[in-house]
Amino acid sequence: MNTEQELHPDDVQQHLREVQALLARQKVAEDLVHRQDMPRHELVENLVHKQHEAALRNKLDTLHSADVAYILEALPLEERLYVWDLVKAERDGDILLEVSDAVRESLIETMEPHELKAAAETLDADELADLAPDLPPEIIQDVYQSLDTEGREQLRAAMSYPEDSVGALMDFDMVTVRENVTLEVVLRYLRRFEELPDHTDKLFVIDRDEHLMGILSLESLLINDPEKEVSEVMRDETVISFSPDDPADDAAQAFERYDLVSAPVVDRQKRVIGRVTVADVVDFIREESEAEILSHAGLREEEDIFASVWDSVKNRWAWLAVNLVTAFIASRVIGAFEGSIERLVALAALMPIVAGIGGNSGNQTITMIVRAIAMGQVKQSAMQRLLKKELGVALFNGVVWGGLLGVLTWWLYGSASLGMVMTAAMTLNLLLAAFAGVTIPMLRQRLGGDPAIGGSVMITALTDSGGFFIFLGLATLFLL
Amino acid sequence: MNTEQELHPDDVQQHLREVQALLARQKVAEDLVHRQDMPRHELVENLVHKQHEAALRNKLDTLHSADVAYILEALPLEERLYVWDLVKAERDGDILLEVSDAVRESLIETMEPHELKAAAETLDADELADLAPDLPPEIIQDVYQSLDTEGREQLRAAMSYPEDSVGALMDFDMVTVRENVTLEVVLRYLRRFEELPDHTDKLFVIDRDEHLMGILSLESLLINDPEKEVSEVMRDETVISFSPDDPADDAAQAFERYDLVSAPVVDRQKRVIGRVTVADVVDFIREESEAEILSHAGLREEEDIFASVWDSVKNRWAWLAVNLVTAFIASRVIGAFEGSIERLVALAALMPIVAGIGGNSGNQTITMIVRAIAMGQVKQSAMQRLLKKELGVALFNGVVWGGLLGVLTWWLYGSASLGMVMTAAMTLNLLLAAFAGVTIPMLRQRLGGDPAIGGSVMITALTDSGGFFIFLGLATLFLL
Numbered sequence: 030m031n032t033e034q035e036l037h038p039d040d041v042q043q044h045l046r047e048v049q050a051l052l053a054r055q056k057v058a059e060d061l062v063h064r065q066d067m068p069r070h071e072l073v074e075n076l077v078h079k080q081h082e083a084a085l086r087n088k089l090d091t092l093h094s095a096d097v098a099y100i101l102e103a104l105p106l107e108e109r110l111y112v113w114d115l116v117k118a119e120r121d122g123d124i125l126l127e128v129s130d131a132v133r134e135s136l137i138e139t140m141e142p143h144e145l146k147a148a149a150e151t152l153d154a155d156e157l158a159d160l161a162p163d164l165p166p167e168i169i170q171d172v173y174q175s176l177d178t179e180g181r182e183q184l185r186a187a188m189s190y191p192e193d194s195v196g197a198l199m200d201f202d203m204v205t206v207r208e209n210v211t212l213e214v215v216l217r218y219l220r221r222f223e224e225l226p227d228h229t230d231k232l233f234v235i236d237r238d239e240h241l242m243g244i245l246s247l248e249s250l251l252i253n254d255p256e257k258e259v260s261e262v263m264r265d266e267t268v269i270s271f272s273p274d275d276p277a278d279d280a281a282q283a284f285e286r287y288d289l290v291s292a293p294v295v296d297r298q299k300r301v302i303g304r305v306t307v308a309d310v311v312d313f314i315r316e317e318s319e320a321e322i323l324s325h326a327g328l329r330e331e332e333d334i335f336a337s338v339w340d341s342v343k344n345r346w347a348w349l350a351v352n353l354v355t356a357f358i359a360s361r362v363i364g365a366f367e368g369s370i371e372r373l374v375a376l377a378a379l380m381p382i383v384a385g386i387g388g389n390s391g392n393q394t395i396t397m398i399v400r401a402i403a404m405g406q407v408k409q410s411a412m413q414r415l416l417k418k419e420l421g422v423a424l425f426n427g428v429v430w431g432g433l434l435g436v437l438t439w440w441l442y443g444s445a446s447l448g449m450v451m452t453a454a455m456t457l458n459l460l461l462a463a464f465a466g467v468t469i470p471m472l473r474q475r476l477g478g479d480p481a482i483g484g485s486v487m488i489t490a491l492t493d494s495g496g497f498f499i500f501l502g503l504a505t506l507f508l509l
Numbered sequence: 510m511n512t513e514q515e516l517h518p519d520d521v522q523q524h525l526r527e528v529q530a531l532l533a534r535q536k537v538a539e540d541l542v543h544r545q546d547m548p549r550h551e552l553v554e555n556l557v558h559k560q561h562e563a564a565l566r567n568k569l570d571t572l573h574s575a576d577v578a579y580i581l582e583a584l585p586l587e588e589r590l591y592v593w594d595l596v597k598a599e600r601d602g603d604i605l606l607e608v609s610d611a612v613r614e615s616l617i618e619t620m621e622p623h624e625l626k627a628a629a630e631t632l633d634a635d636e637l638a639d640l641a642p643d644l645p646p647e648i649i650q651d652v653y654q655s656l657d658t659e660g661r662e663q664l665r666a667a668m669s670y671p672e673d674s675v676g677a678l679m680d681f682d683m684v685t686v687r688e689n690v691t692l693e694v695v696l697r698y699l700r701r702f703e704e705l706p707d708h709t710d711k712l713f714v715i716d717r718d719e720h721l722m723g724i725l726s727l728e729s730l731l732i733n734d735p736e737k738e739v740s741e742v743m744r745d746e747t748v749i750s751f752s753p754d755d756p757a758d759d760a761a762q763a764f765e766r767y768d769l770v771s772a773p774v775v776d777r778q779k780r781v782i783g784r785v786t787v788a789d790v791v792d793f794i795r796e797e798s799e800a801e802i803l804s805h806a807g808l809r810e811e812e813d814i815f816a817s818v819w820d821s822v823k824n825r826w827a828w829l830a831v832n833l834v835t836a837f838i839a840s841r842v843i844g845a846f847e848g849s850i851e852r853l854v855a856l857a858a859l860m861p862i863v864a865g866i867g868g869n870s871g872n873q874t875i876t877m878i879v880r881a882i883a884m885g886q887v888k889q890s891a892m893q894r895l896l897k898k899e900l901g902v903a904l905f906n907g908v909v910w911g912g913l914l915g916v917l918t919w920w921l922y923g924s925a926s927l928g929m930v931m932t933a934a935m936t937l938n939l940l941l942a943a944f945a946g947v948t949i950p951m952l953r954q955r956l957g958g959d960p961a962i963g964g965s966v967m968i969t970a971l972t973d974s975g976g977f978f979i980f981l982g983l984a985t986l987f988l989l
Contacts, residue, residue: 318798
């Protein structure tokens, strides 16, 4: 039963190890490092152990495109390109769809126009649309010319929708039936198919003008008496359908909430124009959360871990620049109190604590509020209630942690008043953090912006500068 | 076609608004705030506008359990409990499964034992197992007693698997067939069903000892000639199956990679014991990324946005405590240089910049490395290569941003040497951040820990203390 194991998840890494072993054996890496500038076909000529190359090629042929993609992502550039060269040309399209954007670029850069065109022509309209942004326009043009009218229509449609819309997730392969036929007829009709589209769990019931009348699940097709008519067993109430302009995120939430496998997409006249499958939704969900996690650390996009230093720098500099500015502002706030610090240098050692804890606590608040807003569960009217709660939490933490630090400060510097300033400053900064953590995303939303973007940077900037100002300010007022 | 709209994603929020409107009209909120201590049935008695209550009950009855759950999450406690009271008892179980953990607790707290038991009894073994952690043990016992032998067997099995294993995602409803029968027989067999299990896209082909022989997709059942035997059309190679002990994350990756809808789970003897469906996988993926995003901000779990101040404090204090400790250490590092700061107070204003930028850059590195490790694409052997790259990026940023700040410092304080110290300190701290960003997760992994947990805290602590030490140290050496 080891065929059973063929696609077992653990085995991708097994496959990866095998490929790496084969690569190592023929010292490809070294071989290539010295020949980077040489065209790829020559490279291949130059390789020593042909039999290893054959073994590698065979290995790759047995692998699912997604696994090849996984392996390509895990290989350093020169080995990646060498392996890419061994992959059967007709699989290029599928694999390009599977790899991460960064890796896709690295592969496309090395492909000849005719290779790219050939790869593109193996894809469906919706897949092509996903790939299009990374392809040179002239390739798209060529492929477009080579399509039939329907294909061109679909490609134009697929490319016309914004990235995060249902239209961008939509594919065009679906099976439609009429409501006035018997299940027997449907069963016979299906037997004429070579294969059904992936994730076909339901057939779309349409009238002669392609209006969606309801859905016939394969389940009801199978469990009902074949003599029955489609109209008797189809579901026409509570059919979930989307418009191509719906936000993809709404579709994703609906798929999650109602456990869908596929759903029809209809135009304004309720004509069926495509469908969304759970596979697309899963990819979308994964990409969304990836993007969110990366953006928290100020990475613009997922990085090819073997990207050049320069590519990485480009991916990261914007966030560093922003933080540099906010840090500089905070530094000027301190600068304004240099006189006080000169007279009581302990302030310099204590101020980062006040700023830091404020930032942490503020990020906790804003993270929670942003998530609640994203779920659409927070109305503006709830703001006051949330504000009260968050301020309560902040006050509690201020008194407890601030108090603790006040005592520590007293003990360290033997000054009760300095300790009290410490406690007061921490409490005030925590209150500031809570206030900002609730209001920033709420205002963002009211102003129609995305409440998530950059909130963490803003609140950290505020609690840094604010923390320094409050602490040094109080100290100047009461201690000097 | 507004029935079509019934479940349209946007409408959940529409439903929510309607419910809130109904609640508002009868001033439930106020009504209840004053009666918090009164038992719930009395509360309901006391409510003024009975007709609004009826309207509300009807509204709730038309809604999908997932939508009711969504609404409950979005309501403040007292309104939530009031609505919860109006929901048909037989739906309690489904809805408890759908709500977030925090909200689930708030609902279960208010339920009588007999209500809980009734709710639990409406659930399948695998659903019950998901709910079990939140239920009082005696309830579980009662329900367990009420089950038949198979049910008990399944419940025991479902509860025996660790949270992040395939066994925990597994359900027990599946359709199995023998390989030596014709498709016609299978079709007739299926017509005997009232309904098929959710997400049945394939039937599991087993021998008389329940060993998995292959899978018969509904597709091949439908497109092939009914005279054919199952064995002729079933897939027995590259059948993806899982063991209940596999990490759930492997299963999730396999579902994503191979676009699965359902997959069999087999024991060591390859006997089919259950299956995993894409619905469970989608929920798992969402929860995983939720948890990751929350943990970045140091939130232990998703918070009921209307939780009491005290609950929130409990959810957040641990992270604040850790950060307090690290901040305190950083403060002591500064304390060690108070002498230098006294003589050159500008240092106090500049040091936070060095520390802050180091932290940001370090978090970018560690985030990227952790993700690559999680995908299993980084071998320990790649460490050197990654280290070289990250150090390269750090050096570049150090020279560019550090240089820029050096000039700014020079201009601000009119001291070129101070500017040079600034540049050097930033470069060194960025190098430190890059080094830690690569090595911390790598070592974590080698030591068999989770590379993700707390990495961000560690690196920030390091770049804070390290940044202060490097900057103040260099200044002490070269400027004083």
